[in-house]
Amino acid sequence: MVLADLGKSINQALSSVTRATGDVDEDTLDAMLNEISMALLKHDVGLAQVAKLKTNIKKKVNIKETLPQNRKRVIQKAVFDELCALVDTQQEVWKPKKGRSNVIMLVGLQGAGKTTTCTKLAVYFQRRGFKTGLVCADTFRAGAFDQLKQNATRAKVPFFGSYTEPDPVVIAKQGVDKFKKDMFDLIIVDTSGRHRQEQDLFDEMVQIGDAVKPDHTLMVLDASIGQAAQLQASAFKEAADFGSIVLTKMDGHAKGGGAISAVAATQTPIAFIGTGEHIHDFETFSPQQFISKLLGIGDIQGLMEHVQTLKLDQKDTIKNLQAGIFTLRDLRTQMENVMKLGPLSKVASMIPGMAQFADQLGGEDSNRRLKAMVYIMDSMTKKELDSDGQIFRDQPTRVVRVAKGSGTAVREVEEVLAQQKMMAGMAKKMGGKDGLMSRMKAMQGGKGDAQMEQMRRRMAQMGGRGGMPDMSQMANMFGGGGGMPDMSQLAGMFGNGGMPSMGDMMNMVNSNPQLQSMMRQFGGGS
Structure with missing residues (x-):
């Protein structure tokens, strides 16, 4: 993203406030605003716009009239809102109408x-x-x-x-x-x-x-x-x-x-x-x-809109997942779906807590690895694709044949089989009446109010209902606090056995006001 360096600079300035010990005073606020202003000017934002942003944030925060325990949240929210105001003209964008030219x-x-x-x-x-x-x-x-x-x-x-x-x-x-x-x-x-x-x-x-x-x-x-x-x-x-x-x-x-x-x-x-x-x-x-x-908060709504426009093949995989099964054919289908989403670096930038890893997920290299996996599975027979991989363990000569047919090494074929085995293990945990999918459906039906209330309390502790959670907290919440996830972990977030299909997730969010509220909070406190 063109403004990636600007985002990092603003995040560093915000961190000086969120990590400050004790009360946040006027000097801390001024130092943060100066850092943000310098970052904006460095990236060619006009002087008039920067001065206006700085003035508006100071008006909104008002350190003296804000309780000490609320100051960090108020500052974060004010910065977010004023950055949005920089690119928001409050005008509705023209849309074409069907039925006419x-x-x-x-x-x-x-x-x-x-x-x-x-x-x-x-x-x-x-x-x-x-x-x-x-x-x-x-x-x-x-x-x-x-x-x-x-x-x-x-x-x-x-x-x-x-x-x-x-x-x-x-x-x-x-x-x-x-x-x-x-x-x-x-x-x-x-x-x-x-x-x-x-x-x-x-x-x-x-x-x-x-x-x-x-x-x-x-x-x-x-x-x-x-x-x-x-x-x-x-x-x-x-x-x-x-x-x-x-x-x-x-x-x-x-x-x-x-x-x-x-x-x-x-x-x-x-x-x-x-x-x-x-x-x-x-x-x-x-x-x-x-x-x-x-x-670096991510763009869950944008990601869902992107997925909605793609015709992702999910029917057979979801049916298998519900039964706790994940075949090699399911793995190939999901690899193809991941490639349809575009470069993994772009997808990562839209996931809360993953934006910091986007630059490390080389788009071309990632796509080449995914394509190589698909080529390997294209060299398998129908019987092999519809299996759980055990047939390869029982008859190792099949591995050699697939490697030759796909122009890859035996080691690469074994890596695909290991990937499928891991996903199959996750599918077993998801499927059945006590699996993750059943529990999520129970939440959708209103039977999980206690779990939802617990998650809401956690969000409130992180920044309040209208506030913006701390970046490090958000990253930790979404698994981005440690090292960079490998390809299988990232791919797993989009249906490789790690969670229900994006279509199911969309339907669940659209029909559940509580989940919609959570998504709005993840989207930046809007």
């Missing part, structure tokens, strides 16, 4: 990632039932249409463009008219990248807008360009009056505070953030979730 025009600097964002945006809405089309009105950059064509073809999204027509206004109008005639719900227009000093290109952008009459204009903003973001965003706002912002390249480690300043300067909400090169590395923006991830 919605036109979105994308604008921004060259190299900000507009063409890639167009495809991501199309796929995002396509997966939500919208009939989506792409129009390439970028005739300035060589290869722009080829890039959009390749992306759209790979994503199976209809597209329109021209190799012969030099006028982007004509192309945009023709493309939009064509898709409207074909009753498309969402038409996304990609325009040329331009700089605020390039008046001709700015005039062209206005002409395209006049021709296609977009329902909404999105500005694509590179999150790593620093202080220039505010000036560029202001110029585009004046010319195109964009309605919301898409922050791209949020998976880097450069400065990203300039993007926050751009939001404040234009008073325009952030609609989406791009978190990687993959077509599905695209998320809706929520101030609370964004700041929660920034501070």
Whole structure:
């Protein structure tokens, strides 16, 4: 994440308060605020925004009028709320409506990632039932249409463009008219990248807008360009009056505070953030979730929304888990599901207490290991996949055959079998009438009020109903207080025998107000 270093700096400042012995006084508060202010300025957040944040926190805390035992919690809550206010314009983000043609025009600097964002945006809405089309009105950059064509073809999204027509206004109008005639719900227009000093290109952008009459204009903003973001965003706002912002390249480690300043300067909400090169590395923006991830609290809600959009194969595995069984086929299915979630580093950043390990979970290396495991299981027979692995222990020659068939070493096959054996042992503890799944269902049905009350008391001790728990406490609560979990432990959190399917978890949370309350508290005290 671009602002990962900023999050660490703010956490260090907060730790000086949470770990302070005795009462927290004005000097302790001032020292913490100075640290936070320096961190924000270092990461290109504007001076005006930083000064406002510092003033607002001091107003909210008021050390003299706050009981000593409540000061740490009040400070944490005030910092969280004001960080959210930095990126929250209190404006509702525009949403397309089905049953009519919605036109979105994308604008921004060259190299900000507009063409890639167009495809991501199309796929995002396509997966939500919208009939989506792409129009390439970028005739300035060589290869722009080829890039959009390749992306759209790979994503199976209809597209329109021209190799012969030099006028982007004509192309945009023709493309939009064509898709409207074909009753498309969402038409996304990609325009040329331009700089605020390039008046001709700015005039062209206005002409395209006049021709296609977009329902909404999105500005694509590179999150790593620093202080220039505010000036560029202001110029585009004046010319195109964009309605919301898409922050791209949020998976880097450069400065990203300039993007926050751009939001404040234009008073325009952030609609989406791009978190990687993959077509599905695209998320809706929520101030609370964004700041929660920034501070390492995690983003349970965002993770659940992400899982909800994926078609994860869980039926047979859940049926087996309920019976206390976990086969090699179940392991392969769950490995494939984990890969669908995206890089483990990204998933880890969304889990409370795991964000500190995100950088250590190399995305490519993790995916290679998972793919190797799947290749090994692809070389097994149906009988072997549907077994509990005992067949390999009884007939060791099968291990050698699978290793040769998958192009791996015998040791790697044995590691897969050991993984399955461990998961099978956990499945036995989960299945049956006294297993974990039965107990969770009992809680859902209101039979676990005592357990829920106990968990609520624990949360209250950690920071209060409306407060933000201490980072180290949160990490310990979610298993992040010790060393970095290995691949199997992290994978186990997503259905490898370690817990019920995410679909079951979603249903449980949605139908139980108590669990919803807990999730909101985990999300950062909102």
